[in-house]
């Protein structure tokens with residue numbers, strides 16, 4: 001780097017655009033905003049931002065933030081680069097296929113934007129601990145997994161500190177800006193954990209995953225998707241084409257071809273048309289269509305919000321924006337509401353009302369299906385006479401075997417009582433959640 | 449164990465690379481994109497952000513027109529310039545770095561200002577599928593937009609200033625066959641079943657089915673039978689009112705088989721039939737906007753130069769007036785429903801066959817027209833696609849930017865209506881135009897050096913514009929002040945947002961799929977607000 005690039009004069013010229021916004025006040029600024037050169041200094045030299053995901057949104061976010069003056073950027077992603085990423089993940093080239101996304105993205109941006117000091121973390125978000133997350137001023141996510149989002153949300157909520165009078169210690173709040181896209185649609189939102197609606201407060205905003213009933217797949221296939229699902233769910237396990245130890249891998253082209261051909265056979269037999277390779281792959285990998293333009297727009301909307309948070313130069317969006325680019329370009333911003341009984345962000349005891357005659361299965365089903373929880377495979381424990389007791393856990397096979405009979409038992413037979421606490425662990429949250437049981441005779445069917 | 453070797457060929461490299469977008473616009477959309485050639489005027493941050501999202505998905509070629517030299521400021525906000533670009537031609541540098549994104553894309557840089565090209569070589573623009581311009585002066589906008597309008601080349605004008613951004617699409621006429629509507633209407637023809645459907649529906653006797661079959665007949669058949677039964681006692685009319693529909697639901701409930709205790713058994717297909725009553729009984733009709741298209745003078749007075757869209761509209765009209773008996777060709781799409789494979793596939797094939805027959809008739813008419821006019825032939829696949837989507841065809845007739853700039857009567861009153869509301873997004877539109885006017889008069893952006901001193905001058909521009917549309921001046925100077933604060937700054941994330949939108953619209957225009965913005969889009973990043981206006 002030339003010595004000229006270090007000079008203040010050069011820096012002033014280079015960041016001229018952003019300086020106009022930060023060193024001049026305007027009539028629409030945030031009430032707390034005081035224009036000064038210090039703000040750009042803070043953005044460049046102090047403000048630490050974590051970008052979660054180095055995919056379609058992550059690449060854009062890294063570039064956007066680097067060009068908005070942020071230098072202390074960290075990016076975490078566990079994936080490696082694939083050919084199908086290259087239609088939108090613009091920091092990667094053909095030669096990069098197989099390399100870690102986070103590292104590749106960081107190397108590119110640090111080289112292109114001199115002074116940028118982005119740091120890569122090639123690992124899962126779950127591999128990083130509280131101390132890691134606590135160092136950031138702002139977290140911005142571009143993830144395609146809802147579980148990862150929920151986990152991260154749980155992490156940021158768990159970092160909140162409360163004062164003695166139960167009021168929130170504002171300095172412990174790490175804002176989370178979250179973006180997501182699907183085809184020509186997307187959304188961007190700003191979450192102030194503990195203060196505004198969090199991911200868990202608004203689980204109903206995520207559409208339920210499309211599934212096909214097993215009986216349709218097995219007995220009455222009608223769509224090409226049904227035939228593919230049949231091969232995936234039933235025929236693979238029956239025929240074990242690569243031996244019983246090989247599970248179906250949607251990324252293995254040979255596996256995909258096998259499923260494709262078997263699905264075609266099945267479709268032919270039933271007179272069903274249009275089983276294609278592309279569809280087979282789509283169903284097997286649950287592929288979400290993606291295009292560069294939608295990603296660019298959503299990431300940019302998130303970057304603008306990060307910039308507002310870091311500079312206070314204007315008020316943040318309140319707090320959820322939907323973007324639809326399929327019919328013209330349309331946006332709609334609304335204020336998603338905080339759930340007073342949110343399982344993640346409410347700062348009071350979580351209560352589950354339950355019939356004393358209910359079985360453990362009832363609690364398990366509620367944790368999986370109730371809009372307030374929507375957990376994946378909750379492990380339920382309790383403390384009886386000072387001892388931990390596992391009531392049910394499906395994630396570890398031996399424990400599942402040992403505890404599955406408990407599901408049929410009544411709560412009272414398991415030693416649970418009115419006011420007892422159950423501790424629930426799940427992939428959707430980094431921490432165990434304590435729920436207090438409140439016995440109430442409810443007027444609903446308890447048999448399920 | 450030997451691994452089973454795949455017999456069918458794997459996907460091509462290109463299919464793999466573009467997989468995620470091919471699911472949105474298909475192989476035919478991709479090949480349209482690959483034959484597109486886009487011209488970008490001025491490789492600003494906004495300009496290169498647009499190119500990025502067009503080059504990545506694989507546009508055929510790009511040409512950058514830019515005579516500027518790269519400055520430090522440019523590098524500060526533009527990702528497709530690097531430190532070593534300083535002092536070099538901006539277009540050539542941007543082109544080099546943008547083309548790295550996709551080796552399949554061709555690129556050219558022209559180091560001349562657009563007004564010079566307009567003067568010396570106006571035919572230059574003829575070969576492009578689309579011209580996109582960022583930060584061009586009012587004067588160039590005026591002459592360029594008029595020229596592109598005259599030679600019928602689509603044009604997108606866009607800018608990014610502070611937190612504000614705008615894009616304006618100028619296109620004489622844009623027809624879309626595949627609009628990809630979110631909730632596509634079904635086309636079941638239960639009120640007027642075509643012959644093969646009628647025969648099939650009549651061939652089934654619900655009461656005679658065994659229990660298993662009874663639970664596996666498609667709801668379409670159930671609903672049809674219920675309506676037939678209802679019609680007997682209702683003068684053979686079609687159920688329309690809420691009460692009629694309640695009657696139908698009750699008839700369906702009666703159809704459900706009972707167990708030995710007289711309790712209705714759970715038959716999902718009958719439940720589906722009840723749920724479908726409210727939507728599926730809507731009588732088949734010819735949508736008004738489609739009828740308008742068919743009787744548009746462009747479809748009734750074909751010439752040798754008529755586009756394939758108008759020729760197909762004309763053939764469609766001939767079909768509707770004759771074989772179609774007032775209706776469009778059958779879509780041939782059956783939604784999924786609880787049914788046995790056999791029942792479902794049979795019904796599906798009946799709809800599919802009819803759709804193929806109808807499309808075949810339309811295709812014959814198209815060929816007749818093509819022969820008569822001696823124009824380019826239209827493929828059978830195109831006609832099929834057209835018929836499949838005949839219910840959702842979309843046509844937009846655009847307007848010329850030059851006309852909008854001149855603020856004629858209709859434009860003026862349109863703007864005035866929004867300003868009276870008052871709609872802050874229209875205020876932003878005025879501010880962007882006033883800033884353009886300021887730029888022409890003072891050769892710099894308002895607030896470029898310092899904000900306060902330019903407020904009065906910018907206000908003069910705003911008031912001139914407001915005067916031209918017979919509106920009173922703004923009660924407050926806050927938006928004028930804000931625009932001076934921006935000082936013409938280009939904020940990267942605002943340009944990136946708008947760049948994504950412009951690229952997206954460009955892809956829609958080139959692939960002729962999905963409805964583009966009609967015709968002006970305004971973005972305010974400060975308030976996270978957007979609006980669409982039609983000038």
Ligand SMILES: [Zn+2]
Nearest residue numbers: 198201342345
């Ligand atoms: Zn919450």
